[in-house]
Amino acid sequence: MAASDRxxxxxxxxxxxxxxxxxxxxxxxxxxxxxxxFGGYQWARQLGEGMVIAGMNTPVYWGLYITNYVFFIGIxxxxxxxxxxxxxxxxxxxxxxxxxxxxxxVFALLMGSSNVLWHLGRPELIYVPLLYPQPLSxxxxxxxxxxxxxxxxxxxxxxxxxxxxxxxxxRSPRLRWFYRALALGWEGTPKQHARxxxxxxxxxxxxxxxxxxxxxxxxxxxxxxxxPMWHSAIFGPYFVVGAIFSGIAALLxxxxxxxxxxxxxxxxxxxxxxxxxxxxxxxxxxxxYFTFAEHMTVWYGNEPDEVAVLxxxxxxxxxxxxxxxxxxxxVIPLGILSFRRLRTIAGTVVASCSVVVGMWLERxxxxxxxxxxxxxxxxxxxxxxxxxxxxxxxxxxQFAAFALLYIVFAKLFPLVSIxxxxxxxxxxxxAVTEVLDAQRAAKA
Amino acid sequence: MANWGMAxxxxxxxxxxxxxxxxRTENNVPPAGPEQAAIGRTIExxxxxRHVEGEFPNVRVRFVPVMCVHCDEAPCAxxxxxxxxxxxxxxxxxxxxxxxxxxxxxxxxxPYTVRHFNWGEPSWEAPLEQTxxxxxxxxxxxxxxxxxxxxxxxxxxxxxxxxxxxxVQDGEAQPxxxxxxPAQAIVFGDLDDPESAVSQQAESPRAxxxxxxxxxxxxxxxxxxxxxxxxxxPGSSD
Numbered sequence: 001m002a003a004s005d006r007x008x009x010x011x012x013x014x015x016x017x018x019x020x021x022x023x024x025x026x027x028x029x030x031x032x033x034x035x036x037x038f039g040g041y042q043w044a045r046q047l048g049e050g051m052v053i054a055g056m057n058t059p060v061y062w063g064l065y066i067t068n069y070v071f072f073i074g075i076x077x078x079x080x081x082x083x084x085x086x087x088x089x090x091x092x093x094x095x096x097x098x099x100x101x102x103x104x105x106v107f108a109l110l111m112g113s114s115n116v117l118w119h120l121g122r123p124e125l126i127y128v129p130l131l132y133p134q135p136l137s138x139x140x141x142x143x144x145x146x147x148x149x150x151x152x153x154x155x156x157x158x159x160x161x162x163x164x165x166x167x168x169x170x171r172s173p174r175l176r177w178f179y180r181a182l183a184l185g186w187e188g189t190p191k192q193h194a195r196x197x198x199x200x201x202x203x204x205x206x207x208x209x210x211x212x213x214x215x216x217x218x219x220x221x222x223x224x225x226x227x228p229m230w231h232s233a234i235f236g237p238y239f240v241v242g243a244i245f246s247g248i249a250a251l252l253x254x255x256x257x258x259x260x261x262x263x264x265x266x267x268x269x270x271x272x273x274x275x276x277x278x279x280x281x282x283x284x285x286x287x288x289y290f291t292f293a294e295h296m297t298v299w300y301g302n303e304p305d306e307v308a309v310l311x312x313x314x315x316x317x318x319x320x321x322x323x324x325x326x327x328x329x330x331v332i333p334l335g336i337l338s339f340r341r342l343r344t345i346a347g348t349v350v351a352s353c354s355v356v357v358g359m360w361l362e363r364x365x366x367x368x369x370x371x372x373x374x375x376x377x378x379x380x381x382x383x384x385x386x387x388x389x390x391x392x393x394x395x396x397x398q399f400a401a402f403a404l405l406y407i408v409f410a411k412l413f414p415l416v417s418i419x420x421x422x423x424x425x426x427x428x429x430x431a432v433t434e435v436l437d438a439q440r441a442a443k444a
Numbered sequence: 445m446a447n448w449g450m451a452x453x454x455x456x457x458x459x460x461x462x463x464x465x466x467x468r469t470e471n472n473v474p475p476a477g478p479e480q481a482a483i484g485r486t487i488e489x490x491x492x493x494r495h496v497e498g499e500f501p502n503v504r505v506r507f508v509p510v511m512c513v514h515c516d517e518a519p520c521a522x523x524x525x526x527x528x529x530x531x532x533x534x535x536x537x538x539x540x541x542x543x544x545x546x547x548x549x550x551x552x553x554x555p556y557t558v559r560h561f562n563w564g565e566p567s568w569e570a571p572l573e574q575t576x577x578x579x580x581x582x583x584x585x586x587x588x589x590x591x592x593x594x595x596x597x598x599x600x601x602x603x604x605x606x607x608x609x610x611x612v613q614d615g616e617a618q619p620x621x622x623x624x625x626p627a628q629a630i631v632f633g634d635l636d637d638p639e640s641a642v643s644q645q646a647e648s649p650r651a652x653x654x655x656x657x658x659x660x661x662x663x664x665x666x667x668x669x670x671x672x673x674x675x676x677x678p679g680s681s682d
Binding site: 122221226227 | 480483484485486491493510519522523524525526527543544545546547548549551552553555556557558560561562563564565585586587588655658
């Protein structure tokens, strides 16, 4: 097959999901909108009656909203950070997966930070920290780092999109004006290419320290407090590791779904699941090491206030969540990902689902167990906190909105970077074409 | 300028809760109602904790009134993103209600758990709304509140003294809890004035400050006979 035919085949297969929409997708969109509407209704109730209908109390001032905030911002490390590291290390296999990962980052960040809206007692004053920031507050550090990360990841998602936008400008049956505006007059000249590559290179380097800073300051919102088992120096790196860990899991799940829904088997191949699975295995070991170190020092130190929190996790009200977390974040992924035979698409997806659940539980335990056992023993909540319908509804709505944003993205832009695939090694392109040919043969 | 502080003689406290009632009435602290109270939504600027000491049959209960200790190095003030809580030059830990946006970071940071959130809109069942003190603003839903050392009384005493062209006398500024205590267990005054009752009590070998090891520098001193280290910590029951 001639090179131009091959390029054309790649383009066709990646533009198809943008222009064709199956009935299933519409059905899913409808379902997601219903969940979002339910969350919106719950939020409206909370706005009217106040936090009194949420599950929080004294001393559990922070609940599910903060859990989701930390969880989603953790997921956001999937993208940009992984894609930046793979780009910088020139890992060739990254080419088909970077965009899917970068999109996760942007949407997860939007979801994570939106929790502030329903967490605040007075959301109408959300602009006040921007006008009158108190720079000593870790919450302000969060605002700074997360906005920087959001802008950075949008840029980092957009830059490699430009050549693909130009393709859509020329080939899309609809919205050409939209793609023309976004393509910024891309013609694919060598000069433009050189500039683009340079910019992507700069962004890939810049985004890594920003991403690390984001989850570090998110952890410092807890670690800067004197609350038992929050005031820990390990929290910064512990949170960053957990974030990348859950991010890889989210990426693997997204890839498996997109692969089926949008027929991207040629691009998300078993080798990608295998490689990301290995990366996730490494993170599982790192995560366990951090978790062990964190709990071991508290246990040995035996400081009564800290031990109260530790005991609530080991055999108190949080023990079910704690041991499920250990199983989900370490035992299950280790059992699956250690064996090449099990590191298949199905295997890595099972491990990823387990990790996502486990990491959500980790955030839940960190926020709730310390909040429930403050230093003032008379004020212990001791596991009385249970999430209310408002909190559950808003949590479900966030997951739904995340999925919806992803679908909208898939309907506007190719999920795999067309130009980067075309520029890949000969062998990689062959692997893509092989599957595409097989798909075509199966259709005929 | 004064450096306001408090001394509480725990040996004198018999747990009558007069201070709690006085505090609620003076400061318009809204009642939560039985259902909300059962799920931890009570707002109490001042609470009397019961600490059980010893084991049966040698048991005794100690009552410890606990309120905001107006830290020198307040953990709540540094975490607030909008400076809604801050330390005044005369040693008060102040809460600016209109500025509060309800992050509840201060409440989470406070080791004494004495900061309270208005989970819902505060309300008083008739005819209790007629007891609202016009000297103190009624708060609203979505913001934090806590003990102010009855700042309205302090400022009034200062104004009176200024009008008379003199200093505030010791005992002239009294928070509601101190005024209401029948056992006179609560003493309030200027910690920088060595002659004041509160300074003298604070100097006592019986005096220590709660969770002093955290370095928060509380301005409330607890006085108690014998070895009480650890047991006067708000909340601990040994």
